[in-house]
Amino acid sequence: MAEKIITVSQLSEYIGSVLLTDPILKRLYVKGEVSNCTYHSNGNVYFTLKDDNAAIKCIVFYDIAEQIDLRIEDGISVSVKGHLIHNKKDGSYSIAIKEIELEGSGKIYEEVELLKRRLQKEGLFDEAHKKSIPAHVNKLGVVTSATGAAIRDIINVASRRNKNIEIILSPAKVQGIGAEEEIINALLLLEEYADLDVIIIGRGGGSYEDLNAFNSEKLARMIYDCPIPTISAVGHEIDFTIADFVSDMRAPTPSSAAELAVEDIGTVKNRINRYEESIYRNTLKIIDNYNRHIASSCAKLHYFRPHNVLYREEKRVNRLSDSLYKAAAVYINQKNMRCSALKEKLDALSPLGVLKRGYAIIKDQDTGTLIKSAKDSRNSIQVFMQDGIINADVKKVQLNEGI
Numbered sequence: 001m002a003e004k005i006i007t008v009s010q011l012s013e014y015i016g017s018v019l020l021t022d023p024i025l026k027r028l029y030v031k032g033e034v035s036n037c038t039y040h041s042n043g044n045v046y047f048t049l050k051d052d053n054a055a056i057k058c059i060v061f062y063d064i065a066e067q068i069d070l071r072i073e074d075g076i077s078v079s080v081k082g083h084l085i086h087n088k089k090d091g092s093y094s095i096a097i098k099e100i101e102l103e104g105s106g107k108i109y110e111e112v113e114l115l116k117r118r119l120q121k122e123g124l125f126d127e128a129h130k131k132s133i134p135a136h137v138n139k140l141g142v143v144t145s146a147t148g149a150a151i152r153d154i155i156n157v158a159s160r161r162n163k164n165i166e167i168i169l170s171p172a173k174v175q176g177i178g179a180e181e182e183i184i185n186a187l188l189l190l191e192e193y194a195d196l197d198v199i200i201i202g203r204g205g206g207s208y209e210d211l212n213a214f215n216s217e218k219l220a221r222m223i224y225d226c227p228i229p230t231i232s233a234v235g236h237e238i239d240f241t242i243a244d245f246v247s248d249m250r251a252p253t254p255s256s257a258a259e260l261a262v263e264d265i266g267t268v269k270n271r272i273n274r275y276e277e278s279i280y281r282n283t284l285k286i287i288d289n290y291n292r293h294i295a296s297s298c299a300k301l302h303y304f305r306p307h308n309v310l311y312r313e314e315k316r317v318n319r320l321s322d323s324l325y326k327a328a329a330v331y332i333n334q335k336n337m338r339c340s341a342l343k344e345k346l347d348a349l350s351p352l353g354v355l356k357r358g359y360a361i362i363k364d365q366d367t368g369t370l371i372k373s374a375k376d377s378r379n380s381i382q383v384f385m386q387d388g389i390i391n392a393d394v395k396k397v398q399l400n401e402g403i
Contacts, residue, residue, distance in 0.1 A: 009088070016086035019093060025084040028095060031103060034076050036207035045072055048207060049080065049095070057094035070102055074208040075109020078102055108208065112215045116242055124224050130248040131229040134197050137261050139166045141190040141199040141228070143183055146171035150204045150254040157258035162265045168193060174203035179213035184222050191226060198261045199226065201243060202233030202254045214241040223247055233257035360385045374399055
């Protein structure tokens with residue numbers, strides 16, 4: 001008997017009908033750890049519920065999400081109540097959640113949080129220990145998968161921003177068994193390049209457990225001790241790992257890490273052009289100012305030419321000399337007149353003037369004492385007259401009575 005051929009849509013519908021008619025799948029109670037949680041802009045919440053051996057997709061529709069007080073995030077253990085739904089388009093199925101309760105932190109999440117707190121207490125995350133990312137990067141080291149999207153994004157962005165950038169890839173597994181050791185060895189290899197400017201350590205997005213290699217204590221200490229500035233670019237914007245906290249800079253994605261590390265040459269050229277234009281304008285302004293200053297100085301110099309200055313000063317000196325001569329003549333004349341007046345007064349009071357009028361001065365011949373009274377006269381006297389001195393002996397003194 002010929003087998004019946006059906007379409008993919010028919011098969012998908014049949015699988016859906018089988019799944020959705022199962023009474024167990026209509027009323028599910030499931031416990032597990034939340035991973036890869038996303039709050040969509042449409043209000044729905046999407047995440048994966050997993051245990052050690054399996055995982056299943058879950059969705060909380062926006063009307064249910066508005067009624068749930070619990071903040072759903074990676075690493076927490078929850079128990080959910082819901083039913084299975086089937087997506088005909090891609091053949092996938094997931095749990096549509098009606099209720100969700102917190103069971104406790106997941107084992108992986110709890111271990112990472114404990115390690116994070118210990119390393120933070122040791123100071124591995126302190127800003128004081130972080131190295132600055134150079135402004136101009138010529139050689140860039142990258143630790144990531146050689147076949148992943150992260151290295152392609154980094155190469156595309158870095159090359160677009162600076163076509164002369166040199167990129168050294170040190171390949172490593174970024175998830176799964178052995179990933180931690182390969183990342184550490186890849187970082188050690190790059191540390192041997194003394195001329196590297198920056199190292200990007202990263203990968204694309206993934207679930208919480210996919211990023212676990214970047215939550216390694218050994219890797220954290222390697223990054224902390226790395227002499228070359230490091231940028232961590234692990235996962236998407238909402239994902240944080242211990243490597244993000246210990247690196248010198250954290251980027252949300254590998255593409256943004258390349259943008260942070262490599263300066264856009266076009267922007268640099270534009271900035272240089274603006275600087276050149278600014279320097280040119282300022283130089284012209286300075287030259288213009290100097291030209292105006294020189295023109296002003298020349299005008300002043302024309303007015304203050306040396307011979308003009310000397311001529312004006314000579315005239316000023318001559319005027320001052322004439323004034324001084326006239327003032328001196330007036331002053332001397334005034335002094336001469338005063339001297340004449342004083343001389344006349346002195347002549348009037350001078351004894352010589354008295355002698356000229358026929359009077360005489362009498363002194364004791366022995367002592368030279370002036371004799372003012374006849375009763376004071378001595379035996380020998382000197383008589384001073386206008387034209388000479390008479391030495392005489394006193395024979396007789398006759399006093400006038402009544403005097």
